[in-house]
Amino acid sequence: LRRGEILVVTGHAAAYAAMPFRVATPLGSVQALGTRFSTRLDADSVRVALFEGAVRIMPDQAAGAGLVLDAGQTARQTAAQVTATGPVAASDTAWLRGEIAADNMPLSQFLAELSRYRPGLISCDERAGQLRISGLFPLADTDRVLAALGRMLPVQISRRTSYWVRVSAVQ
Incomplete structure (x- = not known):
């Protein structure tokens, strides 16, 4: 994702388990774990809103310090960290x-x-x-x-x- 916002819907099929779907951004990546989520790139961070399933959010500059987000939650990612920010809102x-x-x-x-x-x-x-x-x-x-x-x-x-x-x- 280079600019803007994207909605991603992935499935749970076992055949695709070895081929994870990832959204790469300049600040890190978001990996789908059979899910529906949006990713928005702002000037200094990435906002992830998870509607169904789960995602793994990995900042580029913090190996192993990612966050698995649960359905109904949001998070903000920088190049160095990921922070859970609360429930999904109407916006x-x-x-x-x-x-x-x-x-x-x-x-x-x-x-x-x-x-x-x-x-x-x-x-x-x-x-x-x-x-x-x-x-x-x-x-x-x-x-x-x-x-x-x-x-x-x-x-x-x-x-x-x-x-x-x-x-x-x-x-």
């Missing part, structure tokens, strides 16, 4: 349904997530970025989501072009 599967799920999320983080699904640049000032947002937002029309932000929060949406959007806190 872990929302992208599979074409949605972003936000639960008291900073607006800066929400806009970074939204920008993954549209061309160009979305930026915000520091005050706007600190505002919090909750809800379920469709990814099919990101312009509609941006317009909704302008109605939900005290922000102004400025478009220099269709590829350059700036969100600013209202003074």
Whole structure:
């Protein structure tokens, strides 16, 4: 995985036991153990959400210090370590349904997530970025989501072009 997020579904067939399925990332690997899971590569870590079965997560720089994750759990991996981070959340599967799920999320983080699904640049000032947002937002029309932000929060949406959007806190 070089960028983005992937959903993997593998089987339990004995014939494939000698050929493990692995997702390799720049920070390590995730090995399927008959399972359904997602792997997301962020700037400095890999996030794994396990929906069924089990996975073995191995960081590149820590031989033998991996983690076997159980169904319903998530983990964050760096090149040096793996840390269990808690149960699977609605936001872990929302992208599979074409949605972003936000639960008291900073607006800066929400806009970074939204920008993954549209061309160009979305930026915000520091005050706007600190505002919090909750809800379920469709990814099919990101312009509609941006317009909704302008109605939900005290922000102004400025478009220099269709590829350059700036969100600013209202003074």
